[in-house]
């Protein structure tokens with residue numbers, strides 16, 4: 001159970017009043033699952049650099065994998081606010097848990113749902129929704145991160161199959177995955193999506209060890225050495241970078257919500273600890289400097305909550321632009337990492353201990369501020385949107 005009473009989770013601007021009964025029910029059920037399943041084991045998993053056993057099937061059972069995918073394909077058919085609230089609650093547990101659900105939902109199920117054939121949807125989506133199969137998403141390469149258009153991974157065309165060569169790096173869940181949605185260049189140099197299955201010869205997924213961040217999540221490479229991919233595994237409905245970028249839009253939206261959860265966990269812990277911890281004869285919460293920190297945390301969390309709620313309504317109406325999503329991802333991740341670092345200081349020496357979540361969240365958020373577009377790249381996206389001038393290259 002969390003260190004603080006769940007009644008102290010902030011809703012300073014009564015955003016709950018903007019949510020439906022269904023939203024609240026979903027949010028609260030994921031909240032209690034995180035309290036009972038994730039929190040008791042997350043520190044040990046992160047300390048041991050091990051993923052939580054059975055996590056994906058648990059996430060499938062609570063409906064956290066592809067929540068907005070239609071029920072026909074094993075999803076829950078929920079709206080975007082529900083998806084956001086689920087991500088928020090998962091990341092209150094740990095960014096690794098939210099990352100697992102984000103990748104499976106937005107980077108694996110979403111492209112299959114959006115760009116796949118009916119046969120591909122029926123074959124893959126129900127197993128991904130239940131967590132029986134684990135998916136990964138291969139875009140980043142050793143030599144090409146922020147600039148995926150320069151990717152080297154490519155395939156050639158043969159009678160009934162493609163031959164895929166190249167490699168992807170920093171891939172969430174690569175060592176565990178049963179299949180990967182891989183973005184590669186076709187013989188004409190166009191980016192296409194391929195579904196690569198674990199059993200395909202020449203496909204390997206070495207693990208990336210020694211991370212100081214997202215330690216409860218497996219990261220690895222996807223290596224393709226003349227992998228024979230059947231032609232029916234090509235995603236037929238998309239060509240060009242808009243394929244992977246539309247997946248990233250969906251995942252970045254989820255991250256904007258998710259990191260609010262990490263910030264809430266740090267904020268609530270800091271409030272509780274500062275009320276209990278006494279120095280100079282009174283609770284440290286009674287000192288102005290500590291109150292300034294708490295007041296600023298609450299202000300920033302509230303702003304981020306309002307931003308996400310509005311973005312969610314735009315997304316439900318299919319009106320959220322990629323630049324609006326970038327702004328929210330950049331703002332909210334910075335908000336959360338600042339709160340994790342500052343709240344850690346409020347616990348003094350205890351702040352570095354595994355009994356409290358701040359170091360874990362702060363370290364995790366170093367990955368979150370880097371993946372799905374770095375903090376600086378999102379700034380350039382906003383700059384481009386303001387000026388119409390591309391400052392990337």
Ligand SMILES: Cc1cc2nc3c(=O)[nH]c(=O)nc-3n(C[C@H](O)[C@H](O)[C@H](O)COP(=O)(O)OP(=O)(O)OC[C@H]3O[C@@H](n4cnc5c(N)ncnc54)[C@H](O)[C@@H]3O)c2cc1C
Nearest residue numbers: 137138139140145146170171172367371372373374376392
């Ligand atoms: C734990 C983890 C999990 C990940 N999971 C996945 C995954 O599942 N699938 C996947 O495909 N990828 C994944 N990634 C990769 C992630 O998306 C990339 O790390 C990220 O896009 C940055 O790429 P890079 O690391 O190559 O950095 P680079 O692109 O080399 O950037 C290095 C620095 O240069 C800056 N920079 C780059 N270009 C410019 C520019 N034009 N102007 C100014 N500054 C610039 C960047 O902001 C950054 O600060 C993951 C990464 C991590 C750490």
